[in-house]
Amino acid sequence: MLKRYLPALLWLPHYNRRLLSSDLMAGVIVTLMVIPQSMAYAMLAGLPAVVGLYASLLPAILYALLGTSRTLAVGPVAIIGLMTGAALSRVAEPGTQEYLQAAWHLSLLSGAMLAIMGALKMGFFANFLSHPVIGGFLSASGLLIAISQLSHLIGVDASGYTALSLLNSLVHHLSDINLPTMALGVGTLMWLFAVRRWGRRTLIRLGLTRGLVTLTQRAGPLFAVILSTVISAVFKLHEHGVAVVGTIPAGLPPLTLPLPNATLWQALWMPALLISVVGFVESISMAQLMAARRRERIVPNQELIGLGGANLAAAFSAGMPVSGGLSRTVINAGAGSRTPMAGAFAAVGIGVITLWLTPWLFHLPVATLAATIIMSVLTLVDIPLMRRTLRYSRSDFSAMAVTMFMTLTDGVESGLLLGVALSIGLFLYRTSRPHSALVGRIPGTEHFRNSARHETQTADHLALLRIDESLYFANARYLEDTIQALVAKRRGIEHVVLICSAVNLIDASALESLDSINRRLSEARVTLHLAEVKGPVMDRLKKSDFLGSLSGRVFLSTYSAWKTLKQKAK
Known part of the structure; x- marks a missing residue:
């Protein structure tokens, strides 16, 4: 000492x-x-x-x-x-x-x-x-x-x-x-x-x-x-x-x-x-x-x-x-x-x-x-x-x-x-509008990339949404709006998978937003899933009631979610 x-x-x-x-x-x-x-x-x-x-x-x-x-x-x-x-x-x-x-x-x-x-x-x-x-x-x-x-x-x-x-x-x-x-x-x-x-x-x-x-x-x-x-x-x-x-x-x-x-x-x-x-x-x-x-x-x-x-x-x-x-x-x-x-x-x-x-x-x-x-x-x-x-x-x-x-x-x-x-102020502005991307599978691989940038395999009933920012009070509402706009635009969606590979934190405000998203999607007969959730983030989620009320599953990888859900059209 x-x-x-x-x-x-x-x-x-x-x-x-x-x-x-x-x-x-x-x-x-x-x-x-x-x-x-x-x-x-x-x-x-x-x-x-x-x-x-x-x-x-x-x-x-x-x-x-x-x-x-x-x-x-x-x-x-x-x-x-x-x-x-x-x-x-x-x-x-x-x-x-x-x-x-x-x-x-x-x-x-x-x-x-x-x-x-x-x-x-x-x-x-x-x-x-x-x-x-x-x-x-x-x-x-x-x-x-x-x-x-x-x-x-x-x-x-x-x-x-x-x-x-x-x-x-x-x-x-x-x-x-x-x-x-x-x-x-x-x-x-x-x-x-x-x-x-x-x-x-x-x-x-x-x-x-x-x-x-x-x-x-x-x-x-x-x-x-x-x-x-x-x-x-x-x-x-x-x-x-x-x-x-x-x-x-x-x-x-x-x-x-x-x-x-x-x-x-x-x-x-x-x-x-x-x-x-x-x-x-x-x-x-x-x-x-x-x-x-x-x-x-x-x-x-x-x-x-x-x-x-x-x-x-x-x-x-x-x-x-x-x-x-x-x-x-x-x-x-x-x-x-x-x-x-x-x-x-x-x-x-x-x-x-x-x-x-x-x-x-x-x-x-x-x-x-x-x-x-x-x-x-x-x-x-x-x-x-x-x-x-x-x-x-x-x-x-x-x-x-x-x-x-x-x-x-x-x-x-x-x-x-x-x-x-x-x-x-610039940090709050940038992170309040986190970059997100609809991803698809690169043919013949287990890799997933932005469908707007690469030739990928997708499914009409499945949306794989990658969030490239931690979720906290400043961007929680923006996430709600993004998913709501996605579901409204693509009427055939039955499953939404949030890919959390870049998410290092989900604070209490963002958790409330996830609860709200899960509830609204359930009412619209859309199932919400999570994928690639990091250990520290999962530890905090387990302390809440969110995982118990989640309409879908938590997948270890995006490829696992793809294999499980790509054929599950209702």
């Missing part, structure tokens, strides 16, 4: 020097790579840059103890930063102490929700986010984050958490562009683009090994941070209107205690729930991908507890909501991490920097962080997914498009909620 809820006990007893060396190297690399990201995502949320560093310390250590992924790296991420800023801006003014305290409360609520969902084994909750909806949400969020960073890239003041408000604010401040800031920001952006587009090819031509090529390419943002910071310090760009990170408090994060605040919790519970679900979906997707490559196993419900513990740790250490990060995890895995200890080592490395090296970050230009964010989040814009979804299902693409539109125009919360509602 202890190992189940504390997965670190599964790998810690087997820890050795070989694992230590791999994890230590990965921890050092992750430390260097994610420092600018951590600060950038904190600033994206409207928080001081140091909050991003704080959120990379204790949360990472808690996840290492509680999580089941050996490669997932936990800390501030772009989409959670955007959602955090949107939520906090409604309850407090950015830059105030109240804003900071609201961030701690948001982390506390998110952590508590994740931990409770994990304890109640509610990992399935994330399934309500369909892939097209979450793809549309992430794509729109990527665009929204990129737009929000344009003001920092060119050195103007612009505010808002929707695309329209941001662009409108940006247009009104174009006359205030700071040329040194724009030169630095656009230059950094071009460098990052060049590294991503041509860096690997160039480094291979120079004769570097594959591992060194990958590491050097991923270090592109780090090189940009170092070079721009040096330029900023040498030329004292902060004296020419270039925004820099400024003074970062040295030392480890203070212990914070978010006191109960009913008003604040009432305003933040819905954003906290959305942040929890989105963070879990993003984390579990990345964790499962990495685990599959290494033939490891992820336990989704324990991941909820691990992420919950990480967010609770953020709440009590002056942090912000955290999640498993795409770029963090890719860097961690690529650097050779073998166990969650790599994440703990990275946390220690960031702790060392917050203790003694923060003065070095004073001259880091905000425009550089903005360029780093833009290049990072544009990978969220999944154009190929949009094309595939449009070709395959227009209804799913409609849900994706509406989610994107609402996210861009009304904010991340509205977009995500509407996307979930559309996903559930």
Whole structure:
């Protein structure tokens, strides 16, 4: 039981020097790579840059103890930063102490929700986010984050958490562009683009090994941070209107205690729930991908507890909501991490920097962080997914498009909620009108196929109706109408066989409908039969009175029903 809820006990007893060396190297690399990201995502949320560093310390250590992924790296991420800023801006003014305290409360609520969902084994909750909806949400969020960073890239003041408000604010401040800031920001952006587009090819031509090529390419943002910071310090760009990170408090994060605040919790519970679900979906997707490559196993419900513990740790250490990060995890895995200890080592490395090296970050230009964010989040814009979804299902693409539109125009919360509602609505609509087919026998075989698609043997007095959906309250009435229309159209029918090979559930409403169908068919001198009923469904039917009142039989197979009934014309 202890190992189940504390997965670190599964790998810690087997820890050795070989694992230590791999994890230590990965921890050092992750430390260097994610420092600018951590600060950038904190600033994206409207928080001081140091909050991003704080959120990379204790949360990472808690996840290492509680999580089941050996490669997932936990800390501030772009989409959670955007959602955090949107939520906090409604309850407090950015830059105030109240804003900071609201961030701690948001982390506390998110952590508590994740931990409770994990304890109640509610990992399935994330399934309500369909892939097209979450793809549309992430794509729109990527665009929204990129737009929000344009003001920092060119050195103007612009505010808002929707695309329209941001662009409108940006247009009104174009006359205030700071040329040194724009030169630095656009230059950094071009460098990052060049590294991503041509860096690997160039480094291979120079004769570097594959591992060194990958590491050097991923270090592109780090090189940009170092070079721009040096330029900023040498030329004292902060004296020419270039925004820099400024003074970062040295030392480890203070212990914070978010006191109960009913008003604040009432305003933040819905954003906290959305942040929890989105963070879990993003984390579990990345964790499962990495685990599959290494033939490891992820336990989704324990991941909820691990992420919950990480967010609770953020709440009590002056942090912000955290999640498993795409770029963090890719860097961690690529650097050779073998166990969650790599994440703990990275946390220690960031702790060392917050203790003694923060003065070095004073001259880091905000425009550089903005360029780093833009290049990072544009990978969220999944154009190929949009094309595939449009070709395959227009209804799913409609849900994706509406989610994107609402996210861009009304904010991340509205977009995500509407996307979930559309996903559930489309599911209910589709399953409320289940596909059914009149089947016939393929000559010379025991196979039965849709008579409208294949040449089959049929009998005028026998209708073999295959139902391709579970039967529940939303489609029970539709089944009644389908069978009633079938009997009314074919006056010679004497036997109706419902083929239940695709039926995994018959709920109480559907059972009442089957009773009604059986009764009406009996009054019309038509016998109702069932075939290929699955074991769990049959077990539930045996607990009811339906089988006792069924006018016909329950056949083991469709072929058995065909052989028995094809000659039984009245």
